[in-house]
Each structure stands twice: as C-alpha cells, then as structure tokens.
Amino acid sequence: MDREKISRLSHADHPINSPLDDESVRRLLHRTVDRGDERVLDLGCGEAAWLLRTLAAHPEVTAEGVDTSAQLLAKARKEAVDRGVEDRLVLHQQDATEFASPRPFDAVLSVGATHAFGGLLPTLDAAREHLAPGGRVLVGDAYWEREPSAAAREILGEYEDLATTVDRVTAHGWTPVFGHISTRQELDDFEWCWTGSLATWALDHPEDPDSAEILNVASTHRSQWLSSYRDSFGFLTLVLRRTSE
Ligand SMILES: C[S@@+](CC[C@H](N)C(=O)[O-])C[C@H]1O[C@@H](n2cnc3c(N)ncnc32)[C@H](O)[C@@H]1O
Incomplete structure (x- = not known):
C-alpha cells in the first residue's frame, strides 16, 4: 500500500495535519507573523497549509516550505495558484534536516514534524540555524497529558509531561511568547x-483494489x-523567541 495515498486521503477533511482548529491556527500565526513583511520558513510543511494562510493574510510576506513528499508539495503548489500567492512561495522537496538557505528567516515553523529531526530540542536547534536575530519559531509537538501505557509509548514514542516539556524548552534558551494546548x-x-x-x-470506492486495506x-x-x-x-504548540541572541 502506498503510504502517500493513505496520507493524502486521511487529511481530506483536516487540512492542518495536526490537532488544531482554524481559530487556533489563526491565533498562533497572528503571534508569529505580525509585521506583515516577514520571510517565513516551514520545515515539514506538508500541504503548506500554515504558509498558504500566512501568505493569503499578508500580501508582502514571502515563504519557503520544505517537505519530502512530492504529492503533498504538488497539492501545496496547486493551492498556491488557486489562492494567487504562488509568486511568493518557494517549495523544496528535500529532507528538512539538510535544507540550507543563504538568507535567514524572520519566522520558522515546524508543526507535527519533530520526528524528522529526532525530537523537539533538535528541531529547535535546526530552526535556530535558519532564524534571523529577533525572529520567532512556531513549533508543535506531542506531550503526555497522563502517564502513558506501554502500548501508547510503543505507538507514539517518548515524550515528557507538559510542564517538563516547557521546562526543557526554556532551559534550551527559548522563551515562550505565546502557546496553545490542543483541546x-x-x-x-x-x-x-x-x-x-x-x-x-473506502466505502465510496468498493471496487478499488486498495479499498479493503484502507x-x-x-x-x-x-x-x-x-x-x-x-x-x-496531548499536543502543544509554542511561539518562541531566543531568550538571549
Ligand atoms: C504531521 S505532518 C505536518 C505537516 C504540517 N506541518 C502541518 O501542520 O499541516 C508531518 C510532515 O513532515 C514531513 N516530513 C517527515 N519527515 C521529513 C523530513 N525528514 N524532511 C522534511 N519533511 C519531512 C511529512 O512528509 C509530513 O508532511
């Protein structure tokens, strides 16, 4: 089975590929991109839903997105054309850990993609490499709301509780200037x-050979x-600035 097909179909009704609703996304973006002329980077952008919203809201913002999925990036490209923002969006199909840019960004986003970097703190280290002085990082990652079962750890991996997660971020040199805990x-x-x-x-396509498996x-x-x-x-999204540059 093509994992890309599962990924594409499963996100049909939830364009942001993370547990956040439209209003939460709007508020988080508002705290991350507020000047209106920022250069914004999204590491693990998927369909670039965050970038497309930012570009639509701010006619002078420019953006770059990085993702390994050709299908998701193709969808992002098409949506950018439909919204008339394609001139201000550059998409890179590559491993986000290897992305390099000659110029830093005012805002770096990475939501639900920390596994690509090996966890939350390595994701912040990668974001910092791309961040201009005074810039903001918007990062979203899981945490344990309650002590997980062995099965939960097996499926999802290793996380900390909410307070420990934020403590580790602050000890790593970042200050949260906004945040959202998914409801x-x-x-x-x-x-x-x-x-x-x-x-x-699957129910609408019983004749498709993949139907039963899906x-x-x-x-x-x-x-x-x-x-x-x-x-x-649990899922936490933070807007962060460096505590000292
Ligand atoms: C849960 S999705 C989140 C997408 C997007 N940030 C959002 O919130 O809608 C994780 C994304 O990370 C991408 N990804 C995983 N590993 C990656 C890597 N090494 N480099 C770039 N993208 C990666 C996947 O293709 C997927 O689009």
Whole structure:
C-alpha cells in the first residue's frame, strides 16, 4: 500500500495535519507573523497549509516550505495558484534536516514534524540555524497529558509531561511568547477526521483494489487511538523567541 495515498486521503477533511482548529491556527500565526513583511520558513510543511494562510493574510510576506513528499508539495503548489500567492512561495522537496538557505528567516515553523529531526530540542536547534536575530519559531509537538501505557509509548514514542516539556524548552534558551494546548475537541476531531476520511473513501470506492486495506487501516488506527493513547496524548504548540541572541 502506498503510504502517500493513505496520507493524502486521511487529511481530506483536516487540512492542518495536526490537532488544531482554524481559530487556533489563526491565533498562533497572528503571534508569529505580525509585521506583515516577514520571510517565513516551514520545515515539514506538508500541504503548506500554515504558509498558504500566512501568505493569503499578508500580501508582502514571502515563504519557503520544505517537505519530502512530492504529492503533498504538488497539492501545496496547486493551492498556491488557486489562492494567487504562488509568486511568493518557494517549495523544496528535500529532507528538512539538510535544507540550507543563504538568507535567514524572520519566522520558522515546524508543526507535527519533530520526528524528522529526532525530537523537539533538535528541531529547535535546526530552526535556530535558519532564524534571523529577533525572529520567532512556531513549533508543535506531542506531550503526555497522563502517564502513558506501554502500548501508547510503543505507538507514539517518548515524550515528557507538559510542564517538563516547557521546562526543557526554556532551559534550551527559548522563551515562550505565546502557546496553545490542543483541546479535547481538537484532539478528538483530528482523530475522527483522520479515520473518518479514510473510511468514507473506502466505502465510496468498493471496487478499488486498495479499498479493503484502507478500511482496515482506518479501523486499526481508531482502535489503537481509543484503547491505547486517547487519554495520554496531548499536543502543544509554542511561539518562541531566543531568550538571549
Ligand atoms: C504531521 S505532518 C505536518 C505537516 C504540517 N506541518 C502541518 O501542520 O499541516 C508531518 C510532515 O513532515 C514531513 N516530513 C517527515 N519527515 C521529513 C523530513 N525528514 N524532511 C522534511 N519533511 C519531512 C511529512 O512528509 C509530513 O508532511
């Protein structure tokens, strides 16, 4: 089965590929890009939903997005044309850990992509490499809302609780200037949209050779979520500045 197909279908109803609703995204972007002429970079941009919203809101902002997925970047390109912002968006299909730019950025985003860098702190180190003095980083990552089961750790990996997560970020030289803790509704919506989009597609395409497998992926994921990690998984998005440059 093509993982890209699963990824594309599962995000049909939830364009931001993280547990955040439209209003949360708007408020987080407002605190990250407020001057209106910033250069913005998104590491692990997916369909570039964050960048497209920023470009649409600010006619003088320019943006670059990096992702390994050709399909997601193609979708981002098409959406940029539809919104008339393609002249201000550059997309790079490459490993974000290897991305280099001759000029720094005023804002660096990386939401739900910390696994690409080996965790939250390495993601912040990578963002810092690209950040202009006084710039802001918008980063989103998981934390444990409650002590996780062994199964939850097995599925999701290793995280800290909320307070420890923020303590580690501040000890690493960053100061949060805004933040958002995903609500129960945002977390549940994200999972229902993920599994629901896949299930809907499978039921609508019974003749497709992938239909049964996709229905099974949706069902397995839904069971794992409900039985293994719904109560322990939390998601935190921070707007950060360097505590000292
Ligand atoms: C959960 S999605 C988040 C997408 C986007 N930031 C958002 O919030 O909508 C994670 C993204 O990271 C990308 N990714 C994973 N590993 C990567 C890597 N090494 N370099 C660049 N992108 C990567 C995936 O292709 C995917 O689009």
